[in-house]
Amino acid sequence: MTVLVTGGAGFIGANLVRSLLARGHDVRVLDDLSTGRLDNLDGLSVDVVEGSITDPDAVAAAAADVSAIVHLAARGSVPRSVADPVGAHTANATGTLLVLEAARASRAHVVFSSSSSVYGVNTALPKREEMWTQPMSPYGASKLAAESYVMSYRSAYGLEAIALRFFNVYGPLQRPDHDYAAAIPRFAWRALAGEPLVVHGDGEQTRDFTHVDAVVAVTMSALERRLSWDRPVNLAFGERTRVLDVVEEIGRQLGRDLDVVHEAPRPGDVRDSQNDPTLLRELFPEVSPVPFRDGIASVLDWMRRA
Numbered sequence: 001m002t003v004l005v006t007g008g009a010g011f012i013g014a015n016l017v018r019s020l021l022a023r024g025h026d027v028r029v030l031d032d033l034s035t036g037r038l039d040n041l042d043g044l045s046v047d048v049v050e051g052s053i054t055d056p057d058a059v060a061a062a063a064a065d066v067s068a069i070v071h072l073a074a075r076g077s078v079p080r081s082v083a084d085p086v087g088a089h090t091a092n093a094t095g096t097l098l099v100l101e102a103a104r105a106s107r108a109h110v111v112f113s114s115s116s117s118v119y120g121v122n123t124a125l126p127k128r129e130e131m132w133t134q135p136m137s138p139y140g141a142s143k144l145a146a147e148s149y150v151m152s153y154r155s156a157y158g159l160e161a162i163a164l165r166f167f168n169v170y171g172p173l174q175r176p177d178h179d180y181a182a183a184i185p186r187f188a189w190r191a192l193a194g195e196p197l198v199v200h201g202d203g204e205q206t207r208d209f210t211h212v213d214a215v216v217a218v219t220m221s222a223l224e225r226r227l228s229w230d231r232p233v234n235l236a237f238g239e240r241t242r243v244l245d246v247v248e249e250i251g252r253q254l255g256r257d258l259d260v261v262h263e264a265p266r267p268g269d270v271r272d273s274q275n276d277p278t279l280l281r282e283l284f285p286e287v288s289p290v291p292f293r294d295g296i297a298s299v300l301d302w303m304r305r306a
């Protein structure tokens with residue numbers, strides 16, 4: 001089938017594109033290259049359209065003849081959304097609405113990347129899909145708005161769609177070198193360079209880290225079965241890892257203790273995050289998590305080669 005991947009030059013997108021091509025699908029990418037990079041797609045047989053999901057004509061043209069859309073394009077950072085809430089809303093909420101309009105016109109199946117940040121101030125753990133949502137950052141609010149639009153298009157127009165709430169995704173191709181980079185690539189990068197690791201807060205905060213291979217496998221399964229679901233589905237396997245455990249594991253794999261510098265917590269970040277994977281396992285019984293040690297090894301290997 002022909003699949004449009006919005007944000008396909010980014011971290012998760014470029015991993016997904018590789019998998020789609022390996023399974024014989026035709027792939028088109030729509031990306032404004034704001035955080036993604038063309039060299040993530042080097043040597044791959046993909047049709048890359050440089051443009052924004054906030055441009056209705058660009059989205060409509062890119063989606064014209066596709067049978068499915070994986071909608072990943074977004075401004076993905078919590079602190080960046082706190083600094084620029086209107087920019088986050090425009091890309092993440094309005095951009096999603098425009099992608100849905102294009103999907104409605106082409107009758108495409110939609111797989112949408114929402115986020116665990118929709119739960120926000122709700123501290124109950126582990127997270128189940130029916131728990132109340134109340135974002136604590138503009139990023140989380142924009143993702144909640146976007147997944148609500150996805151669900152409303154299922155009801156109002158019969159659009160076939162599923163919204164997956166990603167938790168903390170990590171793996172090869174995730175950039176370590178920008179202001180809003182995620183913890184695992186930042187730590188791995190600095191550890192390999194022999195520099196101290198910067199931990200925001202005390203490092204006791206926890207995350208349900210999910211390797212990108214598992215995210216790609218779930219997305220692929222949803223796509224190939226044209227799976228449509230009437231509520232958002234959490235995508236993480238229920239492990240709770242402290243930020244300091246990440247530091248320890250990287251040190252263990254490099255065979256040395258790592259220096260850590262603590263800085264102020266980042267605005268908008270939740271303290272703890274963990275999924276209850278019951279629904280995920282029901283819908284995707286064939287997908288297994290990548291063990292954390294193997295996942296960290298994959299990041300270090302990729303960075304050594306990059």
Ligand SMILES: NC(=O)c1ccc[n+]([C@@H]2O[C@H](COP(=O)([O-])OP(=O)(O)OC[C@H]3O[C@@H](n4cnc5c(N)ncnc54)[C@H](O)[C@@H]3O)[C@@H](O)[C@H]2O)c1
Binds near residue numbers: 010113114116
């Ligand atoms: N990485 C995670 O831990 C995580 C967690 C929850 C949700 N998500 C969601 O998964 C999706 C992919 O995230 P990622 O980690 O690969 O981030 P990323 O920044 O690497 O990828 C996002 C891609 O979207 C592109 N993009 C941004 N704004 C755009 C616009 N207006 N028009 C077209 N392209 C645009 C960027 O250039 C980039 O290639 C995002 O929607 C993100 O919110 C990611």
